[in-house]
Amino acid sequence: MDFRDTKFLFFTGKGGVGKTSLSSAVAVQLADQGQKVLLISTDPASNLTDVLATEVGDKTIVKHPDLDTLSTINIDPEEAGESYKNRAISSLGMLATPTYKNKVREQLSGACTVEIASFDEFTRFISGEANPEDYDYIVFDTAPTGHTLRLLELPDAWNDFLDHNEGASCIGPSTALKSNHKRYKEVVEVLKDPKQTTFYLVARAEETSLKEAARSANELADLGMKNQRLLLNGIYSPIDTSDQYAIEIANKAKKQLDNIPLDLAHLPKEEFALLPYNILGLEKLRSVFSKEKQQEIVENENIEEVKQSNTPAFNDLVDDLEKDGHGLIMTMGKGGVGKTITASAIAIALAKRGHLVTLTTTDPAAHLKDYTGQIVDLPETLKVERIDPKAETEIYIEKAVAQRGVGKTEDQIKLIREDLNSPCTEEVAVFHAFSKAIRSAKRQFVVVDTAPTGHTLLLLDTTGSYHKQVVKQSNIDASKLHTPYQMIQDQTITKVVLVTLPETTPIREAESLQDDLKRAGIIPYAWVVNQSLPTGDEFYDPILLEKRKHQQKLISEVTSVSTNKTFKIDFILEEQIMSQLV
Structure with a gap:
């Protein structure tokens, strides 16, 4: 070319x-x-x-x-x-x-x-x-x-x-x-x-x-x-x-x-x-x-292999999340790193252990049932939902156009629609559905597969603005209010799991997201490094062996920048990924 x-x-x-x-x-x-x-x-x-x-x-x-x-x-x-x-x-x-x-x-x-x-x-x-x-x-x-x-x-x-x-x-x-x-x-x-x-x-x-x-x-x-x-x-x-x-x-x-x-x-x-x-x-x-x-x-190249036997695996993450018996679990990260797979696997694993679990997503590109459908007998304690951003946004846009389009020309109305046809509008439109879903996290597990980084931060900005609005307009003592934004900040209720890949750019993006979350008063609970080549002797192709050395070096660096715990999910060959995870 x-x-x-x-x-x-x-x-x-x-x-x-x-x-x-x-x-x-x-x-x-x-x-x-x-x-x-x-x-x-x-x-x-x-x-x-x-x-x-x-x-x-x-x-x-x-x-x-x-x-x-x-x-x-x-x-x-x-x-x-x-x-x-x-x-x-x-x-x-x-x-x-x-x-x-x-x-x-x-x-x-x-x-x-x-x-x-x-x-x-x-x-x-x-x-x-x-x-x-x-x-x-x-x-x-x-x-x-x-x-x-x-x-x-x-x-x-x-x-x-x-x-x-x-x-x-x-x-x-x-x-x-x-x-x-x-x-x-x-x-x-x-x-x-x-x-x-x-x-x-x-x-x-x-x-x-x-x-x-x-x-x-x-x-x-x-x-x-x-x-x-x-x-x-x-x-x-x-x-x-x-x-x-x-x-x-x-x-x-x-x-x-x-x-x-x-x-x-x-x-x-x-x-x-x-x-x-x-x-x-x-x-x-x-x-x-x-x-x-x-x-x-x-x-x-002469890269020494870094042993990863001390990096906990997926089941260890589920063990950790299960301890409180309820709570909000949010998977975050850039598109393509495996947030939906991770969220689905966490929800199914917790439900299989007898817990009441709601699995939902605010990601417009997510297809939860692509993964939950891989399990033949889903636990009866698992409820799978999807907040449909498109439907919520269409309703919001029609109302806004009706209000703001009065007396405007056809071109100006076209601009109003395009101005509203944005990630910003989408996050505002789905917010109320999102806040309703996470309310039940005080009595059961709610696992939320969130949108890619930019969308996620917009969502958190929206919840923060909503919190300020509630405090301003409510007659209730602000100290007694517990808005969705406060729930996300509360580590006794919410566990934020950052998902990344064992590659330089996704890890850097996860670090940036972690910093943004910290500025919003939200401390990630754990990192999950997805699709890492297994550390056993399953393969001996020179390219894969060399690639694993680089991945292990990156994973060891993740443990030094992550706020708390680091877990990994090995690369899975099978088409039915979920059946191998849970």
Whole structure:
């Protein structure tokens, strides 16, 4: 695959699939060819500094010290969001009351604002403000979401709507945006132009990863951004073909690729091998495109195996959670790490032990019954529910449009709908159902499979706002109130389980989530490292053995950064995962 077709290259995909590694490898390859390359990350959990083995600035563009044709910069989405909020509030003018300014700040507290702010930052590298003509290629690690791009397709409706809108808006007052309309429109046109922009969808040979890539492909295509390529990362080919365990792992991945979603099947694609080492530094990035370098690195690597016999397994986690006899258990983490599997297994295991258990999810992409259905005789004490975000959100949007659409033009109503069609709205809409579900945790077990990190934090922000509202409006002594937010903070009631994979990026993202939870007064109870290669002698393929060494090193590091306990779930070959866990 030739990565020189267009100037602007966007890499997108689920967390942990290898976006940063592949985007960096492509940037290094182009720079090695003598091209002037700018690599930009808009990932909130960016690890460009680790991957490139050099400092990457957040404020200014810096050249790589060992490859002067490669320049880099991180765009911190949270910092961009805060700056964007401040500009929006400043634009309200002297006549705006403190109450109104506070209201606007609250409206701009969601993930949508962060998305728009990040877009606002990186458009400068396309539109001309940041001198893109200085570079032959500009590579973006993480592409804008479909929601952000759809909002920017409606610039003409912003003026009156945002000047007079009293409802929640995730993009702020129009006075903060008017000067950028022309730039945004130009950038969206560049993204649509197949002669200027290519979108690389990064995925692994796993069902959730491929589904996410297909969803992104459809969203982008619907917006006219059809110049797409599929990069399949981490494809495993055993060296030792007599190793049955290794063959079964490869066959499991092959089955997924043989049933690739139709929306991806027609795309030009390239496969990248599963490498037994972490891709850190220029030489390892260069090895992505060179089998000779891969072999050389493997031969020169000397990683000592870290024994993991002291890392408790899944059954030990269930033993721990069972002690109180009731409570709220919440699995959290990025998409694709195994939250739904973990939540389902915990719920079934507790129910099998005779406990009354409700298993529910607030994740719009979760399919609990895909896993609970693997158990033929589910315990009668288990109740499986699902808070349907789509249904809850549709009801909420229709009510909001009816209230806010009076006297508005068709374009303005379209903007109202799109403004409401966001993660922020979804979390508000499902909140009441969520709070009702967790109330019963005082007398039984309630296991909640939550949404990916961004959604989860929005949910917690919502519960926090709800708590403040209840305290303010209630005549009851605040010290006697026990709102959902307080329940989540109360470790005697709630156990937060962070789920991750034995890979650098998912672990870094879990660390970031843990820090965010701590700032909200929520202390995680435990970490679960999912899909770790077993420490027994089940396999002897050199690639897997080397991979296990790296995983064990990472797991040992997790125990030093996790708040409390660390458990692991070994990689399961069988299709019926749940029957092997519980």
